[in-house]
Amino acid sequence: KTPLKQAATSLSVLTEIQPDCQPLTTPPKPKEIPPADPWTPTSNLKMLISAASPEIRSREQRRELSNNTSEVLQAKHCLQEHLSGDEYEKSQPSRKEKSLGLLCHKFLARYPDYPSTAESNYISLDEVAEELNVERRRIYDIVNVLESLHMVSRLAKNRYAWHGRHNLSKTLQALKKVGEENKYTQQIQMIKKREYEHEFDLDGERNEEMARPFGSNEHSEMSFVELPGMEFRAASVNSRKDKSLRVMSQKFVMLFLVSTPQIVSLEVAAKILIGEDQLEDLDKSKFKTKIRRLYDIANVLSSLELIKKVHVTEERGRKPAFKWTGPEVLPNIQDTKLEANSTTCPPPISESITSKEQCSKNLFPSKGKQNFTRHPSLIKLVKSIENDRRKIQSAPTSPVKISTSTDQTLPPFPSKVSQVPAMAKQEGQSKKAKEMKMKLSRSALEGELPSPEAIPRPEPPQPAAPSQQPTLTPQLGVCPPSHSSVSPVILPHTHSGVSYAIYLHPSQAHTVTTYSPSFMLQPLPCANVTGIQSVNSKVLNKLTTEEGDNQIATDNPTKSLTAKERPTLKAEASSQRCLKRSQALQEENLIKRCKSDEESLDTSVTFFPSGYLIPLTQCTHGNKTSFPDTEKAAICSLQCTTYSSPIAGVIPLTTSDLKAVNIPITPLNIMVSPTSLAATPVLSNSCLNSGDPSSAPNPSSSVLNFALQHVGLIPAGVQVPASPVLQHKPVSTQPENVSHSSGNRNPQEEKYLSLFSLPKESQEPQTVTENFFRTPGGPNTVSSLPAHQDGTNRISQGTLYIPQRKLEVSED
DNA sequence: TGATCCCGCCAACGT
């Protein structure tokens, strides 16, 4: 059965790429079949082209495809050349044409990003291997990493189920969480520090310090594969103990999610991954092997557009690294985001399911997808739920230890084994309850929202269902939905086809709902820093739009739908470039201003904690949940103590708490500066924040996480070294994270986009400063906007950043 | 050259 290496026929080759979603069934393209020998180089090229073309066709702009695309294009060129003088067939496919990245693209092209729940997308390794004409071994590489992201799950022997990106955000959240728990951030710094030291003192004996394992608390070998929530892998058929690739892939991703400038160099990643298991064996060959593997993983992740390759230039030279380009991962909250313009963007559908913890307002969980796109979805929902349930039941019983996310409380996802039983239990109530709930929520919604269009997702009351769908959102129970004020409002745009996005501070959200849109204009006048920004952004926006750029917000609605189903890739936000520039400028300034060093670092460290107020409420809720019981109990208590001070009314420094609102009224995207809006103190926000699906990640939770880290850190005895250890990243870098991918843009991102719409990002190298000193206010403000994305940023606002090293990141 | 990473041997596993 193993596919013969070269046996594949050209026919099969032609097959791939159908935009259509049905995978296995894709009928062979009738296209022309080269009469002659199937294996001429030409045929290969054709194959490549065919693979590439769909993407090309799509309006791309996005440099996004970056490597892969370019490769394809190159291949194409080659083809042309060859065609003209095809006699001497070039050698075979050329290494590039066989690259894992390309292969992965082809693989991904066969399945929809967001497969409908109903349909079962099965993957047969044999078939795929045959059709793509590669050895099965290669498919394993791809599938393994996809599996680590829960984009596929193994069903049985030669079978996998395709989930697409539905679970992605949940998975990423989980990974982020685990990463945080593992203190990867610290580990990274540690490594950097070491390197740094090495640079200076060449003697570099890796003695004492080097050898010691990171942080005092050995996060034991939590290196297991975690199954974040959802996927319950087919119990029975679990294969060999997961060893590397899968785990490695997850860890690799964690590094991105945890590190601030979301850039991770291979070297660092390899060290961390190695270090984790074995203590230091600086085995060179081992290192090399690790790197090799990382390339494999990186290729797949690149194809998924989650990362992209860049080069980091330090004094030492240029090092290969990767930058996260995937969706921003919110802290635990869930993100039901309110999609401001669901129309335009492919909905992040699955988005995570929220944790029930939040009171979210999920009432309006709009996951964009269904809300606007299709109603009948309800039915589907139910179905999917059932499906999920089924899965759960079948979940493996083997205990997996997952330190991570398992919270017994209401885990955002039902994953851990331990949870399984609970879930099963729920089953009973299951459907019916859900349905009822749905109804309720729906009605509630309708009452609130003027337009019937928005269909609220039904929420399971409890912890629920592991459904992959976004559907299950938060529970009503916690927070009565009734509060429009609290929750972000989505106004379905009824009239004009155009969707608008308005971002408001949570506090104002209700206002919006309640009042006429006219009020929207008010905020604009506000002049704080942010306000200024917003103005600029507006201008920018306009410009961009005119250019015909791919402004997501303005794009035509129809497109989104299509896009959703299509495997194609989205381009990167055009805005990046601008952002980068601005960042660069800022950085420059900053750098000039501060050249401090280690000392400063110390300072910063010290200051860190101070300056933030954390809303109490949240602490209780979300946080609690977030910690795993036992082990972290201690920490937890600590945290609670720390944070419990009643500061409910306080608003986090960050300006970022914006809410997105979709309003039909004005055709413009109006950005309200958060700050201005923020002027009004937020009421009890626990609910607000946490619940708000739309943008802000739950601040408190983020804070907690952050705090956790610190707590752990400090007590841990890991004193913060004077060196480059602290790395909080300036928000500025964040913009890069804007996701282009089809569906996963979250509101925040949207906000971002709107704020800065810039010409698409170029490939020029950008310079990034890892740590710099940041002053409140001032030019940096801009950068702070995106800050709310994670707690860290939020916190960091008051912090000082010291320029540590300047890195140049260049893209290929 | 160094960065990438394809290839496929072959061991661990499942059945």
Added chain:
DNA sequence: ACGTTGGCGGGATCA
């Protein structure tokens, strides 16, 4: 015993 998975690292390619 045989087929499936998938570590692993040599060494070919690419830049």
